[in-house]
Amino acid sequence: MPSEFALIRNYLTGLGASRDDVLVDSGDDCALVQVPAGASLALTMDTLVAGVHFFADVDPYTLGHKALAVNLSDLAAMGAEPAWVTLALTLPNDDQSWLAAFAAGFANLANAHGVRLIGGDTTQGPLSITIQAHGLIPADQHPLCRHGAQPGDLIVVSGTLGDAALALRQLLAQQIPDPWLRQRLEQPTPRIALGQALRPLASAAIDLSDGLVSDLGHLLTASGCGAEINLARLPLSAAVAAEISTSNDWQLPLAGGDDYELCFTVPPEHAGRLESLAAQLGCQLTVIGTVDESKTLRGRDLDGELITLPGGYEHFVASGSQPGARCSTTTLV
Amino acid sequence: MPSEFALIRNYLTGLGASRDDVLVDSGDDCALVQVPAGASLALTMDTLVAGVHFFADVDPYTLGHKALAVNLSDLAAMGAEPAWVTLALTLPNDDQSWLAAFAAGFANLANAHGVRLIGGDTTQGPLSITIQAHGLIPADQHPLCRHGAQPGDLIVVSGTLGDAALALRQLLAQQIPDPWLRQRLEQPTPRIALGQALRPLASAAIDLSDGLVSDLGHLLTASGCGAEINLARLPLSAAVAAEISTSNDWQLPLAGGDDYELCFTVPPEHAGRLESLAAQLGCQLTVIGTVDESKTLRGRDLDGELITLPGGYEHFVASGSQPGARCSTTTLV
Secondary structure, rough: OOOOHHHHHHHHOOEEEEEEEEEEOOOOOOOEEEOOOEEEEEEEEEEEOOOOOOOOOOOOOHHHHHHHHHHHHHHHHHOOOEEEEEEEEOOOOOOOOHHHHHHHHHHHHHHOOOEEEEEEEEEEEEOOEEEEEEEOOOOOOOOOOOOOOOOOOEHHHHHOHHHHHHHHHHHOOOOOOOOOHHHHHHHOOOHHHHHHHHHOOOEEEOOOOHHHHHHHHHHHHHHHHEEEEHHHOOOOOOOHHHHHHHHHHOHHHHHOOOOOOEEEEHHHHHHHHHHHHHHHOOEEEEEEEEEEEOOOOEEOOOOOOOOOOOOOHHHHHHHOOOOOOOOOOOOOO | OOOOOHHHHHHHHEEEEOOOOOOOEEEEEEEEEEEEEEOOEEEEEEEEEEEEOEEOOOHHHHHHHHHHHHHHHHHHHHOEEEEEEEEEEEEEEHHHHHHHHHHHHHHHHHHHHHOOOEEEEEEEOOOOEEEEEEEEEEOOOOOOOOOOOOOOOOEEOOOOOOOOOOHHHHHHOOOOOOHHHHHHHHOOOOOOHHHHHHHHOEEEEEEEOHHHHHHHHHHHHOOOOOEEEHHOOOOOOOHHHHHHHOOOOOOHHHHHOOOOOOEEEEOOHHHHHHHHHHHHOOOOOEEEEEEOOOOEEEEEOOOOOOEEEOOOHHHHHHHOOOOOOOOOOOOOO
């Protein structure tokens, strides 16, 4: 390890919020934290590799944001309150300005959610970022799992779908996306407050990282159910709606990844609480379909005709007879 | 993510011991665990990059062992009881036999310490392994930190020093190390039982990953002390002793990395307990020097003459006026 990496570490030490429950911070063999009595601890880990998950020349500020956001999104999907994160950063060189910008983007989102960076590792090698996020679920609360959906439950998604995929498509075509659209790709918003509000309300939840059909498929597989979704109900931004009106290609909202919205199921008796929750959180919530007893995920187009769903459908069908057995195709947690 | 990576995940899901405190295992957005009331949670994360931390063609069984061992060693240095681990594995391809061997080496060590793999991420890219280990320190116990050493405390190390560095030196010279020596490099033994036994005994502890002088330097810096060590007392295997008798080069035990032994300080009134502890654990424990009020780390050679210590000494002196400020040169935790 080159000694200049000690300088790099200065950018990362102590990032994020101060927390009284951190007993030993960065700088010892381990960090040490205190978990409240009775609370359960939620853990999630995601790796982003340059050239695979992001363009190597992406703005490091947005990369710092996104690397943390995708992990906080997993905590949100579990209904957990974010607490501490660790960061393993592998860097090809000691570009100080890159590090400063990465740290600033990371810290800005960490501070917004009261999260502290309590440790990790810095190594030299091909650019890669692994973050583990730790969240708490209070003693008297239930986590949101993937396996609780029941026939008759409503399927709800937050925000709008396909924006990140449209921004990526434009960047790959050497076009410059609208700033709002680009932000949807590069600085996704983890739905932390929504996840916690859903604990007493939702029967199952997942975050949308791989695309609606794939991720909803995981939820349904884990729950041993099927569902029907209605394309006319999918929440679309003006940009994605315009793209579809031209191409009639529904890949973006159905199979586009990187949305980091929540997809969850709600028993019909709780449906009346969705509107006030949406208003309270300032977050669009849209019912897009209903869970049923089938083992298939089906879609109806704008004419009410059944269509073949792209992205993950066949995988889901293939594993439908083994609920839960293959419910994670992109991460172990 | 290629679909064949789903197969890879089969090798990793559910590795290690069964634990009743795992509420949600691999396969949801997060894993969920229960921390005993009052216990504190120790967290440590280390990354191993191919070509930097290990030879890319190393036996994957030993790599699986070592990647976990270096993290368990950090838990040992904190006096924590290992509980759960997460694994972020970045692989260039889906070599199933490589994965099976890696998983077997990982699982063998995990089972030996009652540890469960509860999640992580599998991605495609340059070979790299990030592991986070989670350990528990019971409510009525104190963690072992780096900062508690006091003048007069004895400095103790476990095992023998420099074996891994000698094995590495031989491999780099295209020689084949003795199997025992090679195992010291490729399959280090985390001193888990020793770490826990030291909680009521040691004033400070660190694990030896970067070499004795460097790591003892971190401990002393964090404690605001100095020390004198005696080369004649360093515990050496026959192989390292033979090498030194030929070369009179003390780099191996003083600055060789990858020992993963514990270095700790013990108040003199507890010194009498070291021998019975060593016998009880079947682990060599050797007093190599004494903490003092200086801000320097000094060595005496076999003739009792003061010598310049290699590896990290100047770094330690340079930061001696800022105790704790730079006490971690290789990891944030």
